[in-house]
Amino acid sequence: TLLRTYQRPWRTTSWGSLKSASLAARRPRCSEMAPSVARADAGPLARIVAASAAAAGSAQLVAAGAAAGGSSPEAYYGTFDTLALENTTYAEVRKLLLQGRPFVVLDGAKGLPMESWDCDFVKQQFPDSRIRQEGSQSDVNSIKMSSDWQTMVKPFKAVAKFPPGAPTNRPFYWDIAKAFDQEKHRKWGKDPKTVVSKIVQSTAVPYWLPEQQSVGMGRSSEMWFHPPGAGALAHMDPHCKTTVSYCFSGRRKWRMMVPPAEPSPQGYFDGEIYGASDPSRRGEWQPTFELEAPAGSAVIVYPGMVHETASIGEGCSSSISQTFEVPVAAAYYRAFWPRFALIQEDVGMCGDLVETMVTLNSGRRVKPAQEAQALKSATAFAKKVDADGDGVASREEIAALAGRPTRHGEQRTIEELLSFHDVDQDGSVTAKEIEDSWVMFATAQHRASAKHGKRQEL
Numbered sequence: 001t002l003l004r005t006y007q008r009p010w011r012t013t014s015w016g017s018l019k020s021a022s023l024a025a026r027r028p029r030c031s032e033m034a035p036s037v038a039r040a041d042a043g044p045l046a047r048i049v050a051a052s053a054a055a056a057g058s059a060q061l062v063a064a065g066a067a068a069g070g071s072s073p074e075a076y077y078g079t080f081d082t083l084a085l086e087n088t089t090y091a092e093v094r095k096l097l098l099q100g101r102p103f104v105v106l107d108g109a110k111g112l113p114m115e116s117w118d119c120d121f122v123k124q125q126f127p128d129s130r131i132r133q134e135g136s137q138s139d140v141n142s143i144k145m146s147s148d149w150q151t152m153v154k155p156f157k158a159v160a161k162f163p164p165g166a167p168t169n170r171p172f173y174w175d176i177a178k179a180f181d182q183e184k185h186r187k188w189g190k191d192p193k194t195v196v197s198k199i200v201q202s203t204a205v206p207y208w209l210p211e212q213q214s215v216g217m218g219r220s221s222e223m224w225f226h227p228p229g230a231g232a233l234a235h236m237d238p239h240c241k242t243t244v245s246y247c248f249s250g251r252r253k254w255r256m257m258v259p260p261a262e263p264s265p266q267g268y269f270d271g272e273i274y275g276a277s278d279p280s281r282r283g284e285w286q287p288t289f290e291l292e293a294p295a296g297s298a299v300i301v302y303p304g305m306v307h308e309t310a311s312i313g314e315g316c317s318s319s320i321s322q323t324f325e326v327p328v329a330a331a332y333y334r335a336f337w338p339r340f341a342l343i344q345e346d347v348g349m350c351g352d353l354v355e356t357m358v359t360l361n362s363g364r365r366v367k368p369a370q371e372a373q374a375l376k377s378a379t380a381f382a383k384k385v386d387a388d389g390d391g392v393a394s395r396e397e398i399a400a401l402a403g404r405p406t407r408h409g410e411q412r413t414i415e416e417l418l419s420f421h422d423v424d425q426d427g428s429v430t431a432k433e434i435e436d437s438w439v440m441f442a443t444a445q446h447r448a449s450a451k452h453g454k455r456q457e458l
Contacts, residue, residue, distance in 0.1 A: 070338035073258045082291040088208050098419040100302045100332020102256055102289045105208055108298025109246040113202040118249035119150055119225050119316035128190035135170035141187050150316045153227045161276035163285055167231025167310040177221040210326055217322040226317040231310035233271030234285055240350035241323035243301040247293045250317025254299055255287035256307040258336055263343045268306050302329045304340050304347030330357055330420035341444040344452060357420040358441045361411045363403035366438060368445035378438035382431040393429045
């Protein structure tokens with residue numbers, strides 16, 4: 001296995017001072033980053049665990065703040081280095097996925113039926129479809145796929161007010177597989193059902209993810225086509241599953257960050273975090289993760305992670321983004337739910353998923369409450385889980401607790417549940433950790449309800 005670790009300068013300043021620091025002063029440009037390479041004989045699995053477990057190295061910091069208000073990105077991740085892997089396995093990426101650590105698999109699209117879907121291929125394969133160019137006020141697909149759209153390089157209107165490193169030109173977007181059934185008014189072109197079927201049938205699970213159904217992945221598909229300098233403005237995705245984004249041609253730079261502990265009430269739609277239209281938000285975009293994705297690669301993006309892309313190659317860059325079912329970023333949700341719950345859209349609507357992990361698939365509901373009241377319910381629940389009273393919840397005790405499916409028909413795996421509750425990352429889940437998770441969720445929901453003036457949908 002080949003790994004590259006993209007080093008990032010570490011600062012011991014507070015998150016507030018990081019937000020106020022200059023982007024140019026705080027981070028090098030992608031071209032300035034020097035990757036270090038380790039080969040298989042250097043112990044790749046140990047390197048992955050070591051890089052992903054800077055969070056484990058700072059486990060005491062994480063555990064200390066977990067019950068009261070979640071973790072800070074600095075304490076949780078420990079380092080913002082990103083990994084680039086090749087010829088990897090699910091055994092190697094499993095912990096990264098559960099912890100919500102961004103990474104790129106350099107050969108992540110290897111063997112996929114879509115591996116050759118560059119801009120020219122898609123244009124020739126689906127000439128009667130229609131796409132749209134991002135950055136306009138309309139969601140209608142006004143551009144014919146058969147047209148000369150690859151030469152239509154148009155800058156964003158507010159580009160002069162964007163922070164350094166943001167994309168300058170408008171990308172093209174095609175979400176027919178995901179949106180056609182519900183948004184027929186957007187003019188998809190001829191025979192859209194056949195097009196959707198082709199996309200879904202051409203979808204496969206990559207070699208480095210666990211076995212799962214590919215149909216759902218196909219139906220979540222969003223294709224992006226980037227002329228030189230084009231890219232997606234920093235935004236948050238409106239779903240609760242982890243995304244894999246395959247780059248089929250060109251080369252892209254990705255930047256990401258967890259939203260602030262007090263997220264903006266204006267939300268995280270395309271580029272709003274830049275502050276181009278609202279000067280009060282300038283400086284909010286402080287990406288902590290940065291990586292490059294060449295042709296044939298795959299990048300992982302987690303729910304709630306504000307992310308941005310930019311084409312840094314010379315030709316048209318083609319990609320497809322798809323969500324997958326397992327695993328969810330369980331430990332990541334546990335660490336950052338107190339801030340995610342304050343967002344009224346996007347990841348803020350993932351409370352049902354988080355509650356399922358809090359209550360260990362039992363079907364129990366957690367009432368929003370202040371800490372003292374929440375602790376009473378949490379203690380009773382933890383006592384029920386820890387049937388033998390030894391202070392530790394075994395796999396068998398957790399499995400025995402499973403009840404009815406959630407309202408969305410999903411139950412989480414034992415692996416996900418253990419990752420969610422094992423805040424100190426010592427390999428076991430204690431009754432106290434289960435109590436803390438319950439209190440975290442109940443108080444986060446209570447705070448969100450108070451802030452929004454209504455009960456947050458769980």
